[in-house]
């Protein structure tokens with residue numbers, strides 16, 4: 001640790017808040033937008049969500065069918081790799097567990113998953129990070145339909161990982177045996193992205 | 206890539222070599238970073254500040270200096286009102302001070318001479334910083350494809366790198382500079398006035414012809430609006446690369 005001469009810090013929010021922040025993060029009162037490119041505008045009547053395993057299709061839902069699946073609320077802190085964190089964000093959608101059940105599966109396939117999105121964005125995940133009510137396809141934020149700039153109509157939500165893993169405009173989840181980097185992961189960002197271990201970049205342990 | 210990644214992820218101790226004023230609220234800080242692995246125009250670094258009791262703050266800053274492997278890395282920092290890190294860098298930091306830094310980070314919002322397909326650059330406020338790094342890199346590499354910069358500032362006084370931009374525009378045959386002022390344009394101002402819109406983009410040939418690489422940087426709201434305009438005038442979304450510096454209001458345009 002190198003002490004920075006003259007640095008005291010603003011220490012906004014008090015000790016309790018700071019204990020809730022992963023290393024290197026700061027609390028923001030806003031909900032910033034971050035995307036590699038322009039916001040995608042996806043029409044709901046043309047939206048589908050597909051679940052795949054290897055080469056085979058496990059399930060596919062239209063918007064209407066998807067809205068008929070069991071709804072769950074998740075309230076969680078979120079952490080962006082660009083350093084902001086936001087506490088107690090409130091989401092509604094369909095958990096990955098419920099999605100698997102709706103596809104008729106008793107258990108999730110083992111291994112890895114690649115999420116594919118409108119605009120060509122991809123991100124890779126461990127299946128273990130997606131099950132056990134820890135992840136969902138979110139369609140609502142604070143009881144309102146998710147805005148396109150925040151990933152609407154539907155985004156992946158994996159709040160215990162850095163937020164780039166919560167892919168916006170998600171359309172296809174593909175289970176696979178082997179891991180390979182998605183979009184940011186092949187641009188120098190970490191394969192897993194656990195904020196508590198500060199896994200920001202490739203090369204972080 | 207593992208070696209390069211490990212090198213970029215490592216925290217290094219940088220020493221402040223020089224500090225210069227760019228505008229009343231913007232400073233450029235030159236750091237000597239021993240072992241710096243080199244960077245591309247447009248990449249950024251993370252800074253880590255540690256207080257005596259162990260309290261830590263980290264922020265990202267774009268690299269302002271052009272691509273290269275030398276140990277000198279320049280950052281250009283806008284003093285955000287009540288900003289924790291930018292405030293410290295402006296008010297407290299002195300020549301000879303040491304600070305932890307790591308990088309370069311981000312291979313996506315980056316330009317290299319190996320992929321010189323023509324450039325359209327659009328900046329709002331301090332969003333000019335990574336684009337300036339690309340222009341400096343391009344100039345040093347003698348790149349031949351055309352480049353255009355459309356740069357939006359509030360007033361003349363808030364234009365960052367003004368003299369250097371004018372010099373680049375005068376000396377480089379394939380670089381076109383257009384500036385717009387959104388608040389106070391003096392009567393003798395010959396550039397554009399007002400916010401960037403589709404007509405302004407068309408007027409300065411920020412069109413998809415020739416499939417140039419498009420880079421947009423600035424505050425979030427600025428980037429959102431510009432990216433929308435670009436897609437509306439025919440750019441394919443996958444050619445438009447964006448970097449959002451932060452929440453609205455945190456950075457002035």
Ligand SMILES: Cc1cc2nc3c(=O)[nH]c(=O)nc-3n(C[C@H](O)[C@H](O)[C@H](O)COP(=O)(O)OP(=O)(O)OC[C@H]3O[C@@H](n4cnc5c(N)ncnc54)[C@H](O)[C@@H]3O)c2cc1C
Pocket residue numbers: 010012026027028029082249264265266267268281282283284285286287288289290291292331334335448449450451454455
């Ligand atoms: C990839 C990247 C590259 C960047 N490059 C540059 C660059 O080249 N140059 C540059 O100047 N900036 C750059 N930025 C922005 C930079 O990282 C910082 O966000 C910026 O300097 C502000 O940080 P700060 O600590 O000074 O302000 P902060 O302390 O983070 O505050 C920002 C604003 O939010 C307000 N605020 C913060 N927390 C609260 C709260 N709890 N309640 C109320 N208000 C609050 C503050 O008052 C202030 O106005 C970049 C950002 C990214 C992500």
